Amino acid sequence: MTSFESVTLEVPNPTAADAFYNAFGLGSYVNVRASDAPTTGFRGFALSLVVSQPGNVDAFIGAALDAGATALKPATKGFWGYGGVVCAPDGTICKVATSKKKDTGPAARRIDQVALLLGVADVKASKRFYVERGLAVAKSFGGKYVEFDTPSSAVTLALYPHRALAKDTGVSREGIGSHRLVIGSDAGPFTDPDGFVWETASV
Numbered sequence: 663m664t665s666f667e668s669v670t671l672e673v674p675n676p677t678a679a680d681a682f683y684n685a686f687g688l689g690s691y692v693n694v695r696a697s698d699a700p701t702t703g704f705r706g707f708a709l710s711l712v713v714s715q716p717g718n719v720d721a722f723i724g725a726a727l728d729a730g731a732t733a734l735k736p737a738t739k740g741f742w743g744y745g746g747v748v749c750a751p752d753g754t755i756c757k758v759a760t761s762k763k764k765d766t767g768p769a770a771r772r773i774d775q776v777a778l779l780l781g782v783a784d785v786k787a788s789k790r791f792y793v794e795r796g797l798a799v800a801k802s803f804g805g806k807y808v809e810f811d812t813p814s815s816a817v818t819l820a821l822y823p824h825r826a827l828a829k830d831t832g833v834s835r836e837g838i839g840s841h842r843l844v845i846g847s848d849a850g851p852f853t854d855p856d857g858f859v860w861e862t863a864s865v
Contacts (some may be wrong), residue, residue: 664796666785666819667810667844667863669709669778672697675753682751685729687711687722691816694752695844700751701835704828706856708747708755710777710820715762716744722758723748725771731756735832739763747831753842755831776847777809777829781824781835781857788821795849803838819845824856 670693673679679694688709713719719737725744726731730751737746737758744760757779772788782788785805792810793799797819802811808821828835846863 664799664847664849665814665863666810666845666847667815668693669817670695670751670846671754672699672840672842672844674698675752679750679752680798682726682729682731686726686731686750686756687771687773688756688776691773697840697842699840699842700835701839701842704781704833704835705753705755705779705837705839705841706755706824706827707801707841707843707858708779708781708827708831710775710779711756711773712775712777713758713760713772714774715760715765715767715769717765718772719728719744719746719758719760721769721771726750726756726758727854746785755833757831777813777820778817779820779822780825780854780856780858782821783824784855785821785823788855791855792821795852797849850861 670688673694676694683689683736685788724762726748731748734749735747743761747757789808800811810819812819825835845860851861
């Protein structure tokens with residue numbers, strides 16, 4: 663089975679990005695490296711933080727805004743729970759959400775799950791592409807959502823329709839240029855049908 667190992671964000675200023683992700687609470691989940699690759703608009707992916715209660719959502723979003731993020735969607739209650747979306751200073755979109763609508767204890771900055779959501783043109787086709795490269799499917803909901811089994815990574819990998827991910831995160835779906843994202847695995851270097859770059863993870 664192919665192992666999904668790491669998420670590397672390509673940023674203009676790695677020192678500043680490191681400081682942001684450490685202040686936000688994602689420092690141990692992502693790597694950063696320097697890149698000035700041209701990119702505009704929606705870069706086709708988002709980091710999703712799942713937490714246990716609304717107070718924790720507010721704590722993470724507050725920390726992100728204090729560290730220089732901008733709000734894309736203020737935290738609000740919805741049919742599905744409670745959550746909001748911010749944009750990091752380097753342009754990475756981060757969603758923080760919980761399925762709970764009420765707090766059951768004091769607010770804490772504790773993460774239950776981090777997922778890398780890739781916005782793809784055709785979820786079923788991308789699922790086939792990844793399965794052929796050895797990734798195992800953990801959850802699949804037709805053409806709407808696929809989550810892979812990634813036991814060796816602190817981050818879960820999932821596929822989402824590109825248009826739906828843009829809408830969910832509160833941005834226009836238009837965007838051109840580099841994704842400024844590199845995914846590390848033991849499957850060797852390749853580029854997927856939507857242009858997401860994979861490289862051999864450093865041991």
